[in-house]
Amino acid sequence: MNVLRNGKPWLIGVLFIAGLLAPMLIHDTHLRHIFIISCVYAIVAASWDLTLGFAGIFNFAQIAFFGIGIYSTGLIAKLFGVDPWIAIFIGGFAASAAAAIVAVPVVRLQGVYVVLVTLAFSQLVLQLVISQSQITGGTDGLxxxxxxxxxxxxxxxxxxxxxxxxxxxxxxxxxxxxDWLVRSNFGLSIKAARDSEDYGVSRGIPIARQRLKALIASAFFTGLAGGLFVVYLRVASPEVFDFSTSSLVLSMVLVGGTATIHGPIIAAFLLVFVSESLAGINLAEGRFMLIAVAMVVALVFFPRGLASVFSSSVLGTRK
Known part of the structure; x- marks a missing residue:
């Protein structure tokens, strides 16, 4: 397997076994809830890293894709009676379709213009959810x-x-x-385009097409996470589009380390557990301050994120 080719299989195996045993060893329902939410946000953060870290696309529509996965799954399962298992995958495809739409202008833009377009798209989706209250539940949620x-x-x-x-x-x-995507020829091409677009063009890399594929793949897994999120909580709320959600997931990517895949996953578990623990002791407001401090500390002392603490051969740090 490519995921193990240059790494240490025993460490990956230990982490996998730990993930399997944790739910059985943890009997507290709230801790299990935090474990589930951590997994969901880890998927969103790792998927965001595909576009932000590996493709170099300043995509701030990731939370919109997450929300689209949530509402698509919720509406299809509730209004049309589609099996929730199938609805989750439909949510993933709906998020990918949205990514294909937003990619039309994004793949030909750079820098702050990409940020503005993707932020505008996120606000458009939010306003659509709120305005169609007879279907989505509006501000009251689904x-x-x-x-x-x-x-x-x-x-x-x-x-x-x-x-x-x-x-x-x-x-x-x-x-x-x-992991397979970033280690494939596709992954090499988007990293080459990220590091030097002129070099990528000179090597015959179709920049726009590869960025489009990266956005669609990233949105698909994010949409799946959104679908699981809504069938687990059984509620879809427009609060998911809040800036606080974007900030939390972005902090996972930055604290964990961009262009690592595994780094944001580690950071997701750490930040969600810390955040939820503070909320449980009535420090809900302070948790966002702590996350902000953690982001600053990580960027100052670990510019490449928590992944840089571990072996680059294990976590696949940026090269």
């Missing part, structure tokens, strides 16, 4: 979304154990797919 089920197994009566394994499984699959 409630009563059907949840996933398996024959003979009830996800609502196992104290979140089943959700833990579904979330962890999706994270593992996403990580393997993203």
């Amino acid at each position: 409630v009563g979304v059907p949840t996933i089920s398996l024959p003979g197994y009830n996800f609502l009566r196992d104290h979140k154990l089943g959700y833990c394994y579904v979330a962890f499984g999706l994270l593992v699959v996403t990580t393997i797919c993203l």
Whole structure:
């Protein structure tokens, strides 16, 4: 497997086994909830790193893709009675379709113009959700979304154990797919274009097409995470589009280390656990200050993120 080719299989195996054992060893329902949310945000952060870190696209529509996955899955499952398992994948494809639309201007722009276009797209999606209140629930949100089920197994009566394994499984699959993408010829081409667009063009790399593919792939996994998020919580709220959500996920990418895939995943678990722990002791406002401080400290002392603390051969740091 490419994900293990240049790394240390034993360490990856230890982390995988730890993820499998954690839900069974943790019996507290709230801690299991934090584990699930960590997995979801880890997927979003790692997917964002594909465009921001590897492709060099200053894409700030990632949370919009997450929200599209949430609302697409919720609406399809609730209004049309589609099986939630299928609805999750439809949410992923809906997010990819949205990425293809926003990519039309983005792949030909650079710098601050990309930021402005993607931020405008995020606000457009938010206003669409709020304005169509008869369908989406508006500011009150979409409630009563059907949840996933398996024959003979009830996800609502196992104290979140089943959700833990579904979330962890999706994270593992996403990580393997993203690892494969960045190590493939496609990954090499987007990194070459990121480092020097003129060099990429001279080597015959179709810059616009490769950036389009990166956006679509990133949005697909983000949409899947959004679909799992809504069938787990059974509620879709426009608050997901808030700047605080974008800041939290962006901090995961920066603190973990851009162009690493694994770095944002590590940071996601650390920041979500710390954030939720502070919220549990009535320090909800202070947690955002702590995240901001963590981002500054990481950028000053670890410019390449937490991933730089570990071996580059294990975490695949930027080259």
